[in-house]
Amino acid sequence: xxxxxxxxxxxxxxxxxxxxxxxxxxxxxxxxxxxxxxxxxxxxxxxxxxxxxxxxxxxxxxxxxxxxxxxxxxxxxxxxxxxxxxxxxxxxxxxxxxxxxxxxxxxxxxxxxxxxxxxxxxxxxxxxxxxxxxxxxxxxxxxxxxxxxxxxxxxxxxxxxxxxxxxxxxxxxxxxxxxxxxxxxxxxxxxxxxxxxxxxxxxxxxxxxxxxxxxxxxxxxxxxxxxxxxxxxxxxxxxxxxxxxxxxxxxxxxxxxxxxxxxxxxxxxxxxxxxxxxxxxxxxxxxxxxxxxxxxxxxxxxxxxxxxxxxxxxxxxxxxxxxxxxxxxxxxxxxxxxxxxxxxxxxxxxxxxxxxxxxxxxxxxxxxxxxxxxxxxxxxxxxxxxxxxxxxxxxxxxxxxxxxxxxxxxxxxxxxxxxxxxxxxxxxxxxxxxxxxxxxxxxxxxxxxxxxxxxxxxxxxxxxxxxxxxxxxxxxxxxxxxxxxxxxxxxxxxxxxxxxxxxxxxxxxxxxxxxxxxxx
Numbered sequence: 001x002x003x004x005x006x007x008x009x010x011x012x013x014x015x016x017x018x019x020x021x022x023x024x025x026x027x028x029x030x031x032x033x034x035x036x037x038x039x040x041x042x043x044x045x046x047x048x049x050x051x052x053x054x055x056x057x058x059x060x061x062x063x064x065x066x067x068x069x070x071x072x073x074x075x076x077x078x079x080x081x082x083x084x085x086x087x088x089x090x091x092x093x094x095x096x097x098x099x100x101x102x103x104x105x106x107x108x109x110x111x112x113x114x115x116x117x118x119x120x121x122x123x124x125x126x127x128x129x130x131x132x133x134x135x136x137x138x139x140x141x142x143x144x145x146x147x148x149x150x151x152x153x154x155x156x157x158x159x160x161x162x163x164x165x166x167x168x169x170x171x172x173x174x175x176x177x178x179x180x181x182x183x184x185x186x187x188x189x190x191x192x193x194x195x196x197x198x199x200x201x202x203x204x205x206x207x208x209x210x211x212x213x214x215x216x217x218x219x220x221x222x223x224x225x226x227x228x229x230x231x232x233x234x235x236x237x238x239x240x241x242x243x244x245x246x247x248x249x250x251x252x253x254x255x256x257x258x259x260x261x262x263x264x265x266x267x268x269x270x271x272x273x274x275x276x277x278x279x280x281x282x283x284x285x286x287x288x289x290x291x292x293x294x295x296x297x298x299x300x301x302x303x304x305x306x307x308x309x310x311x312x313x314x315x316x317x318x319x320x321x322x323x324x325x326x327x328x329x330x331x332x333x334x335x336x337x338x339x340x341x342x343x344x345x346x347x348x349x350x351x352x353x354x355x356x357x358x359x360x361x362x363x364x365x366x367x368x369x370x371x372x373x374x375x376x377x378x379x380x381x382x383x384x385x386x387x388x389x390x391x392x393x394x395x396x397x398x399x400x401x402x403x404x405x406x407x408x409x410x411x412x413x414x415x416x417x418x419x420x421x422x423x424x425x426x427x428x429x430x431x432x433x434x435x436x437x438x439x440x441x442x443x444x445x446x447x448x449x450x451x452x453x454x455x456x457x458x459x460x461x462x463x464x465x466x467x468x469x470x471x472x473x474x475x476x477x478x479x480x481x482x483x484x485x486x487x488x489x490x491x492x493x494x495x496x497x498x499x500x501x502x503x504x505x506x507x508x509x510x511x512x513x514x515x516x517x518x519x520x
Contacts, residue, residue, distance in 0.1 A: 009103040034076040041101040050098035127153040139349040164194035202232035206241040216439040239267035250478040275314035289481035354391040359444035374415035381407035399445035406457040413460035448477040
């Protein structure tokens with residue numbers, strides 16, 4: 001009984017069970033190890049397979065001349081296929097990366113229990129549905145489960161565009177909690193492969209928008225995002241990822257709050273249970289001093305977080321409500337929101353949980369600093385620092401660390417230890433250049449808010465000039481909340497500075513995008 005598939009490309013076929021390569025039905029001589037390598041490459045047609053993956057799968061650990069062995073196998077494969085290394089038709093060599101099988105491969109035959117190909121398709125559909133459900137849970141554990149399921153789907157059909165999409169999406173989301181470059185490279189490879197396999201499929205482009213952004217390729221990110229919206233305007237994550245790309249790009253003056261709000265508003269209409277949309281809309285309101293809007297969107301996130309079957313989980317609403325309360329002068333309410341948030345986040349396995357916990361701890365420190373309780377503030381900022389040190393692989397670790405250090409600097413200065421505060425602030429500023437990279441931004445670590453935190457610390461160590469420089473940088477990164485600049489007790493020492501008045505004028509003259517939000 002046949003257990004393995006037959007892989008067909010051009011005039012060739014690979015019979016996995018018989019370990020035979022045939023051309024137009026005639027057997028082509030190929031030794032066992034070169035055959036296994038060819039089958040491995042053909043099973044992952046279009047993907048780059050690195051040499052280390054080949055070694056782990058096809059050579060045991062006692063094989064001491066792997067380099068010679070793999071080179072010999074590649075020569076045998078090219079001889080059998082009449083392929084050329086300099087002008088490859090079947091196997092492409094990518095220096096220092098690995099190999100890629102170029103031809104389109106069709107899978108023929110039956111699966112292991114003898115069920116027909118139709119049942120294989122049912123199995124494929126089941127795996128796709130299960131993988132997508134796990135992906136949307138956004139848990140560290142569920143993302144790993146989703147990865148394995150999408151890999152199973154690709155073993156059933158190596159040319160399934162939706163399976164490539166699913167695996168690419170999962171790898172992209174795993175990057176948030178691991179910051180492993182290999183996840184991004186794998187995500188890009190699978191998503192680009194999906195786009196080649198099915199040019200009319202909108203699914204890959206929103207996720208490519210996200211992946212290109214994380215790779216620092218802003219123009220490609222916006223291009224992919226616009227392509228996704230063009231292909232399928234009612235695809236919620238097409239609108240969402242394009243909106244978030246426009247929002248994040250405001251940090252470097254290449255984005256647009258108006259464009260961000262337009263696409264995020266559309267995403268909220270298409271699918272209200274895509275919870276991350278409400279989070280980002282609330283953040284935009286906070287940056288523009290619209291606390292009523294920020295609270296409305298955050299409460300919407302709270303309400304939907306417990307609803308049946310959310311399309312995409314996303315925590316952190318309580319952090320947003322805490323910030324809005326603080327800026328309204330309601331410090332007791334702010335502290336209650338942050339405390340509630342910390343309790344929920346400590347019980348969460350969400351991929352953003354650790355970063356949101358560090359953000360929450362800094363928020364509690366900010367409240368105590370305004371209450372003139374430097375000892376309590378220090379305890380909260382130290383907790384943020386500890387969370388960051390325990391999670392060195394979290395997304396935007398550099399910004400989380402700098403944020404905790406600026407808080408500690410301000411709190412030490414507030415307690416009378418100005419020298420200690422200046423040392424910590426200097427340590428934080430040494431990291432500021434690495435913090436400015438757009439691709440490391442995250443919902444909890446906007447550059448504008450980070451620059452504002454630097455300004456607060458500078459005021460506390462009595463360096464007004466540096467404080468005003470950081471406030472200007474906060475504005476350049478998208479800070480438009482002039483009301484908090486005037487109400488925040490930490491900013492009172494710079495209120496009479498000419499540069500402060502100039503900053504307020506520039507904020508007032510900047511275009512206000514939030515009228516669009518009130519149609520929601």
